[in-house]
Amino acid sequence: MGDRRLPYEAYLGGVIPRMSRLLASHDLIGAAFRAVASPALFGPGALSRAEREMVAVVAAAAQHCHYFTHHHTAFFRAEGGDPALAEAIRAHRWQAVASLTERQRALCLIAEKLSGTPTRIGREDWQPLRHLGFDDRACLEVAHVVCLFNYLIRLAEGFGLQPTEAKAHDE
Secondary structure, three states, rough: OOOOOOOOHHHOOOOHOOOOOOHOOOOHHHHHHHHHHHHHHHHOOOOOHHHHHHHHHHHHHHHHHHHHHHHHHHHHHHHHOHHHHHHHHOOOOOOOOOOOOHHHHHHHHHHHHHHHOOOOHHHHHHHHHHHHHOOHHHHHHHHEEEEEEEEHHHHHHOOOOOOOOOOOOOO
16 A cells, blocks of 8 residues: 555645644644544545545535645546546536446435435435445445545634645746
């Protein structure tokens, strides 16, 4: 898996994202959060890296979080995600993307509902993923990824974080 301590820095040309700096400002909570988040976001599991980033963009867009929508749209593309889908998610139009796979649609649906209306989630909302072979553990993984981003979105919005600019290649 390699060194994944600060994986998002690679996408930003070595710049430490503002969220990473915010988390690091409380050594005890920041370290504990990283210990929980790293396996969910970067460890082996039912979701690919691109799918995890897609879910992050859906969660951020569902909550109108500019910071995470901006960054994770780019990270989704960097992980091989379809640029047209990335922009459609960002613009709240992912449902209209004709090339969306059944798996992508199911992941986007649950990410959007779990982010926007979590009290309305029922067993039936997990059925599209279950029909695709997701077992309890895989569904829980999806929920962890979505909920981790929902937590981070609250921090970003609560502290007014603005997107971090990547370093220019000639700097």
